Amino acid sequence: MKNFRMSVVGLLGVTLLVTGFTGVQTAAAHEAPQGGKAPLRALAERADLRIGTAVDMAALGEDTTYRRTTGREFNSVTAENVMKWEVVEPARGTYDWSGADALVRFARDRGQVVRGHTLVWHSQLPGWLTAGVADGSIGAGELRGILRKHVTTEVKRYKGRIQQWDVVNEVFEEDGSLRNSIWLQKLGPSYIADAFRWAHAADPKAKLFLNDYNVEGVNAKSTAYYELAKRLRAEDVPVQGFGIQGHLAIQYGFPGDVAGNLARFERLGMQTAFTEVDVRMILPADAEKLATQATYFRGLLDACLGARSCKSFTVWGFTDKYSWVPGVFAGQGAATLLGEDFGRKPAYGAVREGLAEGR
Template sequence: MSSRRTAPALFAGAATLLLLGSASATAAPAHADHHATLRALAAPHDLKVGTAVDVSALSDDTAYRAVAGSEFNSVTAENVMKWEVVEPTRGTYDWSQADELVDFARRHHQSVRGHTLLWHNQLPAWLTSGVADGSIDAPELRRILRDHITAEVKHFKGRIYQWDVVNEIFEEDGSYRDSLWLRTLGPSYVADAFRWAHAADPKAKLFLNDYNVEGINAKSTAYYDLAKKLRAQGVPVQGLGIQGYLDIQYGFPADVEQNLERFAALGMQTAFTEVDVRMNLPAGDTERARQADDYRRLLDACLAVRSCTSFTVWGFTDKYSWVPGTFPGQGAANILDENFVAKPAYTALADELKTTRRTGHRP
């Protein structure tokens, strides 16, 4: 998972889950029409509705596998496409877990979002230690980055519809994050990463991706300014990924739709890439209702702007949520609970998809 919203941002009736038979049985949200999954409801909108997938849970948990395959028409690897997993030893690639997810998606007629080619976290030890001890200098690091991006994008060529190329490169004030990439290569690494990814798969849409950029603020404006500059130079920056990590103790981000619109005006796509809405525990009906409304409002903004092409929740069940391990005392951030019972948040997304019309044209 990415580093998520570590500082405060400025910013009902539940459907039930039908569990058939034993604990190893399949599971699917129960509706009057049992075919009205989120993916079915999203289809008229020309919208990908997705989830991040824990590949270990996909292998071990039948209920998890059933919901992941039935509810969504897009999947994102939670961890298994990150650098430390796919290239644990320099020049030796292990695609096995990522290939497992891509094969699952093919069997279930799902698209795949690639996450992520370049980040400051979850890097292999051989890379970070080499930069730290000086055995990897700037020219060598640039070659390593080019080779990694080229190898990964080529491996999945034609099977990834959107790539998060560069992840979390700005601080909250809009300044560049102090990472080994910036310190060693300077800001030119961003343009290089996009050019290399595009050369490896010209058909994949290439995204910047970050948290705390839902509304118009210093950080999202830094991305807007960067995208405008790079696109003017011919760099294939084609989308902004808005992670969408919210916390109900803070206000809902302002100007979400207007933020999407300004990127659309640049000719770019947008996507909500990692949505969850956490809360302090224990949570009651009031908290769950507020959570549902936050999910709904993010989806509503996406549906209001035709260039918003996908809406991905960062996991769908609290059973496997990253939140409690990162934010002690918080959790319950997903649309299904630990027992795969749908929460008001699930109903809110389903109802929004049922009742909203999209108009306009996609860039």
């Protein structure tokens, strides 16, 4: 889950544009791309999989090619930013649901499901909250009430319209220790179970996920999540899924034992999902790097298709034109399935072939 700021102008633009889509026929989402080949979503449905993308709402409102591709290729969408706390409650008690509502409408009109992202995180918190905690004007008891209200309010608003929620995000460090966030500092580790219980009470039918990066294979961090999930489920906490972000880079090698990692969460009775997949590289991109990138996308997809528990595979954006990577990793990029001109890269072909082969 990455920071990717949206201007107020962009958000207003997308609200105006997307609200005008309500008359679009769902069948248009299955329109075959140029060349007559079935879109990714048609192949994914045959493989009993949701193929998703994070959605940049400014791009959705302003770029017709981006909007058309989002509807055509994917049967699942995730809000890149517009469901995060700093966006939905910029001032205490003052809510802005316009971007999130627009995405939910867009998905409804195209027969797509929605992944909610994200309820509890240490980043992209509203300034009024972090300032109040820092200056002591918001104490631990009040903070817990604020968190409960936030989780309950957002989940209830989209009750029945969100298939999966990333409830608690990025709570462990690489060594498997709990991240020293304001939540841990002020509320202790019990905030994790509390958030899941509150979300479940607000929408009992939504599937509730833990979510993090660098947890693709078996390592200290993913093992910490395994032990946490095992303990919480034994305590009847409604932790139902484990979300693997899948932000990879070809210069670091492909993670080990991805299938084994999925299998152990499956044995706990949990769903699994790849939630934010992209594969960056040191620029400039060349044929060899792009070919390696394609094998990484295919490796994660094959692991998902090979696991009965994995029903969702989401890329974190599908075109380099709007990728977050160059703004965060200097000298790196080309991390998505399509180029800046929306041309298909070898990675798109690899994902397409993997979906066509199915489970």
